[in-house]
Amino acid sequence: MLERTSFREGLRYRGGSSMWAWMLHRITGLGVLLFLSIHILETFTLSFGPDFYNNTMELYNTIFFRVAEIGLLFAVLYHAINGIRITIQDFWPALWRYERALVWAGFVILIFVFIPLAVWGLLPVFRGEL
Amino acid sequence: MRVRFDIKRYDPEKDEAPYFQNYEVELGETDRVLDGLNEIRWRQDGTLTFRRSCEHGICGSDAMRINGRNRLACKTLIREVGRRVRIEPLLGFPVVRDLVVDQQRFFQDYRSVLPFLVNDDPPPPRERLQSPEARRRFDDTTKCILCAACTTACPSAWGNDSFLGPAAIVQAHRFIFDTRDHATVERLARLAGRCGVWACRTAYNCTMACPREIQVTRAIAEVKRAALLGGP
Amino acid sequence: MASYPPAPPTGRFEMYSWLFMRVSGIVLLVMAVFHLLLMHYGIGVEQLNYQVVATRWGSPWWRLYDFFLLLLALTHGMNGARILMDEYLRAGGWRLVLKIVLSLLYLLLLVMGAWVIVTF
Ligand code: SF4
Ligand code: FES
Secondary structure, three states: OOOOOOHHHHHHOOOOHHHHHHHHHHHHHHHHHHHHHHHHHHHHHHHHOHHHHHHHHHHHHOHHHHHHHHHHHHHHHHHHHHHHHHHHHHHOHHHHHHHHHHHHHHHHHHHHHHHHHHHHHHHHHHOOOO | OEEEEEEEEOOOOOOOOOEEEEEEEEOOOOOEHHHHHHHHHHHHOOOOOOOOOOOOOOOOOOEEEEOOEEEEHHHOEHHHHOOEEEEEOOOOOOEEEOOEEOOHHHHHHHHOOOOOOOOOOOOOOOOOOOOHHHHHOOOHHHHOOOOOOOHHHOHHHHHOOOOOOHHHHHHHHHHHOOOOOOOHHHHHHHHHOOOOHHHOOOOOHHHHHOOOOOOHHHHHHHHHHHHHHOOO | OOOOOOOOOOOOHHHHHHHHHHHHHHHHHHHHHHHHHHHHHHHOHHHOOHHHHHHHOOOHHHHHHHHHHHHHHHHHHHHHHHHHHHHHOOOOHHHHHHHHHHHHHHHHHHHHHHHHHHHO
16 A cells, blocks of 8 residues: 555656556556547437537548547557557466467567558548548 | 666655656766765765665665666666666556655565474474485575565556555475474465466566575476376 | 565455456457458448448447457456556545546446347
8 A cells, every 4th residue: 555656757757668558458458438429429410310410520531530530549449459468467477477479479469450451441542432 | 988877756745757867977888876865965966865784785675777777776887887877666566756666565474474484393492404405496585685576576566456565475486495483384375376387477577686696587487287196 | 473464355356457458469469460460451431321221230240340349449448448547546535536437438338339230
């Protein structure tokens, strides 16, 4: 039961790769939760009839949302892959030795999945369709 | 070589806020950070306050933040830290003066996991025997010197002020996995609660900070598993 | 002899919460990622409209899928937010108020989502 340490002091601590992974896990988690809330609200407008819903969906077809969707994709993928890594390490404590390697392995997988999907998702923007 | 020390100083009775003070000390590569601190205190500035006792990494008095990471000053060589050393007190404790912090809470948490052997069986004539394999099960966690480096490096402990912290769990691990101990159920109940192991997010700062190279995160994960399965 | 502090509170809520985060996380890895890929890359967000949803939800299985996805994802996310509050807000009045707000928000969003899935 320590005294609370300020974010600033905490950020200045030189932890290892797992500490940064942990921090990004929280940030991406919050980001996905925010999107999920918006997504539920927007889906709820289905009950206001076709016009209302279709108008709402039009909002997603803007460059801003297209780029935001790529951010969402990153957040979901990161949160999923990093979460699996943490679960594995929690249930197989002997893997502590490979902590750094596992963080990086997660990143490599993330990049390999994320980059192609991101490019694909941004194609309409590159083609100037939006 | 000349090594520059930037030391965070604070005397709550005199200073309004902590500030950094610089010192230059002539040291060799294989001198320790603690030698630098001693040099400053003995020859340059007698007001610099820090704890140390054994000077050989066994009493746990001189854990501090050295270049942003928790380490023992008496176990850290100058060649590991370079010509500029930044020294700050451990996080999460009230500063008594300079690098000396009030570790009251840390030892309270330590005591709350019952860090002693509980066994009410009548003692056998010579000693309570244990096989070497059973002894090896908790060998790692017997090495703890209660320096608090792990607990004050833990991002969960920085935020969650009801978390008992890695060091207390390491101490509990030492008894939970000891076949001679009979308080496992009680200890696990304390650690499975709101203040216990579930606040650990597997960030490994503790393992990296431990000067005794205890596999702290691993010990915590083993206690998690024991709590989940109801026994070691 | 040193005095021993009172036993820390016991109880298994945090353990179940911890376990839930891991189990639901694994399920969500499959369900949410599949949902995201299907909607964004299979169907395409620009194609999404009232009619598409109506066809999709013509099948009760999709409704069931979406309902479980909603339940798991929202519970996982809101529990995460609760943990953040526990860690970064001081114990006391404000934290309690915010946690109540969070719980209400959780219930509200859950009901809104479920309602539209069921009644659409
Ligand atoms: S586990 Fe290591 S870092 Fe933690 S108190 Fe014990 S010796 Fe210090
Ligand atoms: S002085 Fe004893 S551990 Fe460093």
